[in-house]
Structure formats: C-alpha cells, structure tokens
Amino acid sequence: AQKITQTQPGMFVQEKEAVTLDCTYDTSDPSYGLFWYKQPSSGEMIFLIYQGSYDQQNATEGRYSLNFQKARKSANLVISASQLGDSAMYFCAMREVTAFNKFYFGSGTKLNVKP
Amino acid sequence: DTGVSQDPRHKITKRGQNVTFRCDPISEHNRLYWYRQTLGQGPEFLTYFQNEAQLEKSRLLSDRFSAERPKGSFSTLEIQRTEQGDSAMYLCASTPRETQYFGPGTRLLVL
Numbered sequence: 001a002q003k004i005t006q007t008q009p010g011m012f013v014q015e016k017e018a019v020t021l022d023c024t025y026d027t028s029d030p031s032y033g034l035f036w037y038k039q040p041s042s043g044e045m046i047f048l049i050y051q052g053s054y055d056q057q058n059a060t061e062g063r064y065s066l067n068f069q070k071a072r073k074s075a076n077l078v079i080s081a082s083q084l085g086d087s088a089m090y091f092c093a094m095r096e097v098t099a100f101n102k103f104y105f106g107s108g109t110k111l112n113v114k115p
Numbered sequence: 116d117t118g119v120s121q122d123p124r125h126k127i128t129k130r131g132q133n134v135t136f137r138c139d140p141i142s143e144h145n146r147l148y149w150y151r152q153t154l155g156q157g158p159e160f161l162t163y164f165q166n167e168a169q170l171e172k173s174r175l176l177s178d179r180f181s182a183e184r185p186k187g188s189f190s191t192l193e194i195q196r197t198e199q200g201d202s203a204m205y206l207c208a209s210t211p212r213e214t215q216y217f218g219p220g221t222r223l224l225v226l
Contacts, residue, residue, distance in 0.1 A: 004157075047215070095213065101163065102163065103215060107155075
C-alpha cells in the first residue's frame with residue numbers, strides 16, 4: 001500500500017485565491033511527522049511546514065497551513081492568497097519515527113497559479 | 116552559506132562507468148539521507164545514516180550502489196557500472212531531529 005497518496009496530479013488556482021492540496025497517509029506507527037515541501041522548476045526541495053502526530057493544533061507558517069485530520073489520516077496543505085511564485089510541484093511526506101526515521105514522499109501535485 | 120551542498124550538480128557518463136557523488140550536510144546534523152528522484156515522481160528513499168552508521172537501505176539500492184559517511188560528516192554515494200535506468204536526480208538531505216533540509220541535488224545522465 002502507498003504510504004503517501006496525493007490524488008491531484010495538477011491544480012490551477014487564480015492569483016490571490018486560496019487553494020487546498022490533498023494528502024492522505026498510511027501508517028501504523030503511533031509517532032510520525034507530516035511535512036510539505038515545494039519544488040520549483042529549479043529542482044531544490046524547499047521545506048514549508050511540519051505537523052507532528054501528537055500536535056493538537058494545526059500547524060501554520062505564514063500563508064501555509066496544514067489541515068490535519070488524524071482519524072481520516074489526511075494532512076492537506078492550504079495556501080492562502082496564492083502568488084505567481086507559488087507555481088511549483090508540492091510534495092507531501094511522512095516520517096515514521098520507529099522505522100529508523102524513514103521518510104516517504106507522495107507523487108506530488110503540480111500547482112499553477114494564474115494571473 | 117550553511118545549507119546542504121552536493122557535488123557535482125550535473126554528471127554525464129557513459130553506461131558502464133562508475134560515478135561518485137558527494138553530500139555535505141548542515142554541520143551538526145547527525146542524520147543524513149539519500150534519495151533518487153525521477154521525472155514527475157517524488158523522491159524515493161535510498162539510504163539513511165545516523166552519524167557514521169548506515170541504519171537503513173532501500174531495496175532500490177542494488178549491489179551496484181554503495182554509500183558511506185566515514186566520519187559522520189560528509190557522505191558519498193557511488194554507483195558502479197552505471198545503467199541508463201540510473202539516470203535521475205540524486206538528492207541528499209540532513210536533519211537534526213524532525214525536518215529534512217535538502218541539497219540542490221546531482222542530476223545524473225547515463226548515455
């Protein structure tokens with residue numbers, strides 16, 4: 001089974017609008033971390049936001065927030081007030097603490113912000 | 116700049132040749148990861164070091180691949196007898212605890 005599933009290969013959003021990128025995960029590890037990374041066309045992976053499995057509140061970092069629904073095993077990324085520079089690939093990732101801190105990545109969502 | 120660095124950034128080689136990539140993590144980050152990323156896909160885990168100990172290896176890492184982190188600082192990834200299927204971006208990341216910080220990657224093309 002896939003550890004991380006991103007079901008949206010591509011998304012379009014109008015500049016200044018909000019957009020939600022979906023991510024579901026699968027783990028039996030009670031302790032895990034969830035991450036979102038941005039990969040522009042230049043190729044470098046840029047860390048955006050982190051959510052620990054025991055965190056009670058949803059993580060926020062500037063225009064990024066992580067909608068964490070533990071029972072549904074989902075960790076959606078919400079980008080508010082989209083900017084043209086947000087156009088990139090976005091990857092959801094999970095770290096399983098007891099499995100030697102192994103990381104798993106989804107297949108990514110290509111976000112295009114339209115002017 | 117104190118981020119993760121990788122060398123070389125690009126490598127073109129002929130099938131059957133050996134290649135070696137280097138990763139310098141952020142200093143004092145004791146965990147180091149190698150990934151492979153092909154076009155349109157997310158990074159795939161290859162191997163993981165905690166200090167100098169290689170704790171985990173993916174089944175993707177055939178016997179042609181070897182990685183070292185001899186003094187717990189920089190790491191090298193060697194691919195022997197390269198094949199065209201090895202063409203990919205090879206990413207290195209380091210972490211002190213939770214968050215991984217990635218280097219710019221080494222893009223390998225095997226002709």
